[in-house]
Amino acid sequence: MRRVSRPRALPIVATACALLAGVASGCGAQTVEGRGVPGMTTVDVASLAVGPFPSAPVDYEPRLETKSDVFAIESRRLFGYLVAPYEIDSEMAALEATRIVAAPGSAFGDSLGVLPAQFEPIAERNRLIASVVTVRSNQKLRAVRNMSLALLRFPSDDAARSAATEFDRAMDELLPNRHALAIPGHPDAVASTADDQKGYLFATRGPMVVMAMTTVPQPDSNALVTQLRTMLDLQLERLTRFEPTPVDQILDLPANPDGIMRLALPPLPVGGGDTARRVQPAGIYDAAGQLHFEPHAAEVQAALASAGVDVVARNDATVYRTRDLDSAFRLQRALTEPREDEQLFDSPPGIADAQCVQRDTDAFDQYYEYTCVLVHGRYVAVVGADGLPGGVLDPSLYQRAAAQYSILARGA
Structure with a gap:
């Protein structure tokens, strides 16, 4: 499999960083470090530019209207x-x-x-x-x-x-x-x-x-x-292994084991911005279920098993719970291994351990053109965004990645 080397600088990234400079909520504030874990690079969580996105876990309320x-x-x-x-x-x-x-x-x-x-x-x-x-x-x-x-x-x-x-x-x-x-x-x-x-x-x-x-x-x-x-x-x-849930017991199924849905970045409320343009079926999945959403599922399947992924939370970001920190980093590498027509680009400012990938997509692709994969403890999070006209990286990707990291740092 061809590996595409990380470019030293991309115009899209420089543009995004410049746009972020004026919206870095928390810049210059008192330093509150993320909870360091051996092998993780320390992150100054308070200085991360999260923009309008939440920087702490948000209680998950599933929609049960119909x-x-x-x-x-x-x-x-x-x-x-x-x-x-x-x-x-x-x-x-x-x-x-x-x-x-x-x-x-x-x-x-x-x-x-x-x-x-x-x-x-x-x-x-x-x-x-x-x-x-x-x-x-x-x-x-x-x-x-x-x-x-x-x-x-x-x-x-x-x-x-x-x-x-x-x-x-x-x-x-x-x-x-x-x-x-x-x-x-x-x-x-x-x-x-x-x-x-x-x-x-x-x-x-x-x-x-x-x-x-x-x-x-x-x-x-x-x-x-x-x-x-x-x-x-x-x-x-x-x-033969599937047991249908009685209809009157469906609401008794676990909807948020160990509060993991609180750790997945939610979309902004309606009117706050189009942050969930690609409709995602929010909720929890096992590793086998999550594979159906993976663009490279056949290659990622072994990585999910090796990392001991036992539950996945899908919202505006996707959060995987692995066995431990080492497993989390191995899963991150598997999710960001560049394939043909893909390339790595710079990590969000202040999150050195993040890995980001740009992939060729079209208007009918349900996956984002740009994704960043974050690690905090045993958790791996994937945040995505589409490019803006002219091939410019949407600066909200870095804001959303920063918010997602902050949520993990404060809640995991």
Whole structure:
């Protein structure tokens, strides 16, 4: 893997530092040092330029205004049991999307994907409880390989079977010339294709529906069947370990173990700035669930396990709890290892241990162009921002990184 050397200076960083000079809240104040840990560089927390962002832990109040808000708690659990496309084919490693699905919800509507608009009324009619979807590809336009995978939980086995049957029937409208694909070892699975290049599958296990769409570079029904069979073997095995939470007990699930959500930087209140433009499903995840949000998940998976990550808090920043300080630094290195078309850039002022990476993104990428990864004790935090017009680094990234570090220093 190619390592890109850290540039000595970047115009974007110089611009950001200049902009920060006038908003450094706490500059010149009495020094209050962060709690030093052997191996960590001491940080003068009081002098960090946090701008309008909170510099101490903030009590986390999950939004529980609707039924969908409550069901999202169960959806976050589902991520820990969802198979990733790169587990089926290592070439399908580039993350396209990962999200919670709600009915009604904006996740339905991709006529060419695994969740077309025609499926939304079916999900509602069969009382969808929880659902998640992930999409990865090889990002090769002339030899496309991609897969969309979704797990949907319904109230009962009968509701799941009814939904799967209706989903397949709706495909007649989308693919009127499709023909069936037999999936060896799974006689109850329903799979089809119209062109032997893109295949669809619906299967059930208990109250769960497994939905998949996969594409291969050239028309090849055998290749489609192999992809779908491999996926279903893995996914059904993983679901044997999933115990659906009774609906009346979902609110009893741990929502903030050891107060970790207090340690993840929250977005500013509405009207205070667009600090959470990329919608993030806030809440807690296990390491397996967090992998679905990692742009380099196949490479990071071993690092999360090695670091002993037992819980991840996602808000406007992402905080990982590792085994110890050494594990935290090892995870930081794994998260900031530059890949192709990535480069390191300067750390936020005053936080020498931070590592920051710029990656090539586009308007449809759900990941930020610039990210900084911080370490404090056993915690690793990732803060991101998009570039401003002209390729200038948004100075709020350094403010948010400073605020996130300050939160960890004062609360971890």
